Amino acid sequence: MKFWITSLCKGLRAIVWDRFFALAAIAAAASGALLYELKGADAVYAALEDDIPVFTLLVLFLPAVLMLAAIIEVMLPKGLVERWLGAGSGFRGIMVATFAGAFTPGGPFVSFPLVLALYRAGAAWAPLVTYITSWSILSMVRTLVFEVPLVGVELPMVRYLACILLPPVAGVTAQFITRFYRPPEGGIGRK
Amino acid sequence: MIVVCSILWGVVAAILFTTWRRRPELIPEILKRFRSNGRIFVGVVPLALLAAGFLAPLVPSDLVGRWLGDEAGVAGLFIGMLAGWCLPVPPVIFYPVIAVLLKAGAGLPQLVALIVAWNVFALHRTLPMELPLMGGYFVSLRLMSSIVLPVVAGFAAMGIVELLGLG
Numbered sequence: 001m002k003f004w005i006t007s008l009c010k011g012l013r014a015i016v017w018d019r020f021f022a023l024a025a026i027a028a029a030a031s032g033a034l035l036y037e038l039k040g041a042d043a044v045y046a047a048l049e050d051d052i053p054v055f056t057l058l059v060l061f062l063p064a065v066l067m068l069a070a071i072i073e074v075m076l077p078k079g080l081v082e083r084w085l086g087a088g089s090g091f092r093g094i095m096v097a098t099f100a101g102a103f104t105p106g107g108p109f110v111s112f113p114l115v116l117a118l119y120r121a122g123a124a125w126a127p128l129v130t131y132i133t134s135w136s137i138l139s140m141v142r143t144l145v146f147e148v149p150l151v152g153v154e155l156p157m158v159r160y161l162a163c164i165l166l167p168p169v170a171g172v173t174a175q176f177i178t179r180f181y182r183p184p185e186g187g188i189g190r191k
Numbered sequence: 192m193i194v195v196c197s198i199l200w201g202v203v204a205a206i207l208f209t210t211w212r213r214r215p216e217l218i219p220e221i222l223k224r225f226r227s228n229g230r231i232f233v234g235v236v237p238l239a240l241l242a243a244g245f246l247a248p249l250v251p252s253d254l255v256g257r258w259l260g261d262e263a264g265v266a267g268l269f270i271g272m273l274a275g276w277c278l279p280v281p282p283v284i285f286y287p288v289i290a291v292l293l294k295a296g297a298g299l300p301q302l303v304a305l306i307v308a309w310n311v312f313a314l315h316r317t318l319p320m321e322l323p324l325m326g327g328y329f330v331s332l333r334l335m336s337s338i339v340l341p342v343v344a345g346f347a348a349m350g351i352v353e354l355l356g357l358g
Binding site: 021023046048067075115132136152155163170178181 | 199206222224238241243247248285287300302303306316320329332343345352357
């Protein structure tokens with residue numbers, strides 16, 4: 001099982017890397033040409049000049065953030081997470097899930113297998129929904145790596161302030177829904 | 192900016208140094224993850240940035256302003272949410288689009304609703320990863336629990352923008 005997930009990740013990563021690189025190169029060339037065609041060379045220079053502060057930010061911050069993500073990924077003790085989210089953890093479990101989700105680095109290849117492992121270890125529904133919601137909305141690493149370099153600081157800041165309470169809301173809602181929407185017999189997920 | 196950057200680098204260096212002293216066997220693993228995570232940012236992100244910069248002046252800003260700008264108000268929140276649902280693309284494509292919309296005059300609350308809707312719905316990871324791994328029950332439970340979050344986040348963002356005097 002673990003072997004299959006790892007090889008799947010490797011394979012997908014290679015494909016994604018190649019395709020996105022080609023796509024991004026084509027997009028950059030095409031949009032540059034389009035801008036030159038429609039608005040002339042001055043507009044192209046102005047656009048490049050606008051990019052300078054963003055690139056500076058990228059070069060200064062990104063290596064440090066990526067290194068931090070790699071450190072967390074390697075050193076995060078998996079057993080600790082499972083202990084805090086178990087069934088009967090109630091509202092504390094929801095809060096812990098919010099924090100854990102916000103600080104889980106990496107893509108869906110990290111978080112979904114982790115959630116399945118948590119479910120098998122006896123975690124309750126509400127913390128699992130909270131965890132995935134928090135990881136989707138509040139993921140620190142995704143914000144620092146993708147969002148801040150591309151859109152600046154203001155939008156992410158407003159978004160965090162507006163969203164900080166939402167994962168617990170989703171968790172409590174899930175808790176409520178499970179009362180009349182029962183899980184299927186025999187459990188969920190891939191065996 | 193420089194201060195934040197130096198603190199960040201200091202923390203990273205300190206953790207790396209302690210790890211190297213105490214558990215040196217972890218260092219190669221950390222470097223491996225760093226390399227594989229970082230690969231995409233050498234090529235894709237700078238190119239996406241370039242493309243976003245080139246496209247921003249071309250997007251009709253009066254149109255974006257009318258649909259997603261501050262004057263779109265509450266209707267803009269719902270338009271943003273719909274747009275977020277309809278963009279099942281990975282972050283390397285998604286955030287350049289947001290950058291273009293921001294430069295073209297989209298409002299912060301409307302973009303918050305858009306981003307949250309994209310985050311929650313995210314067909315590009317629900318279909319290939321979540322559904323096969325977790326099953327239909329978990330996916331439906333999660334979507335039912337978070338269906339209203341984008342609009343709630345948008346309203347909260349409106350209050351915050353008002354409070355902080357941004358936008």
